[in-house]
Amino acid sequence: MSATNDMVPGVVFSTVDKLARWAQSSSIWPFSFGLACCAIEMMSTVSGRFDISRFGAEVFRASPRQADLMIVAGRVSMKMGPVIKRLYDQMADPKWVFAMGACSSCGGVFNNYAIIQGVDKVIPVDVYVPGCPPNPDALLYAVTRLQEKIRSGEARPGSRIMSPEPLLVPGSETGETQS
Numbered sequence: 436m437s438a439t440n441d442m443v444p445g446v447v448f449s450t451v452d453k454l455a456r457w458a459q460s461s462s463i464w465p466f467s468f469g470l471a472c473c474a475i476e477m478m479s480t481v482s483g484r485f486d487i488s489r490f491g492a493e494v495f496r497a498s499p500r501q502a503d504l505m506i507v508a509g510r511v512s513m514k515m516g517p518v519i520k521r522l523y524d525q526m527a528d529p530k531w532v533f534a535m536g537a538c539s540s541c542g543g544v545f546n547n548y549a550i551i552q553g554v555d556k557v558i559p560v561d562v563y564v565p566g567c568p569p570n571p572d573a574l575l576y577a578v579t580r581l582q583e584k585i586r587s588g589e590a591r592p593g594s595r596i597m598s599p600e601p602l603l604v605p606g607s608e609t610g611e612t613q614s
Contacts, residue, residue: 464502466526471510477508509535534562540565
């Protein structure tokens with residue numbers, strides 16, 4: 436073969452990195468964390484009409500140790516925030532997070548003391564799925580966007596590390612934090 440653009444029948448040339456990213460993007464295992472009405476829409480994505488298995492994400496895992504995508508669907512209360520953080524920490528790297536619906540994205544219509552105004556105050560979010568509640572097509576679109584980010588190499592582990600602001604202990608002038 437004289438030129439670099441010659442094709443060899445039956446042979447595919449690629450790099451190991453591209454092959455690994457393709458395999459990783461084609462086998463996203465979601466961990467469902469349904470907290471409110473958005474969870475019903477999330478559950479309908481596995482039905483025959485929407486069929487999330489076309490994208491390699493058909494098996495919703497019940498354990499965070501077996502998943503690499505957390506879908507937070509619904510409002511997050513102050514009591515649920517530490518639970519979500521613990522489950523997120525138990526997931527293996529690389530891991531991604533969807534904030535599904537207005538409540539998990541920004542608190543929705545619940546602007547009160549009991550609801551966290553966006554799950555991104557607790558864990559880093561990769562894709563926001565808008566709507567109240569968002570339809571299953573929006574979730575499927577978010578899955579394809581995440582696959583594109585993984586295949587392009589844009590979504591790499593550790594590239595989007597965000598830590599929430601520390602909680603100051605009331606009455607403390609020394610800046611002690613509460614963990």
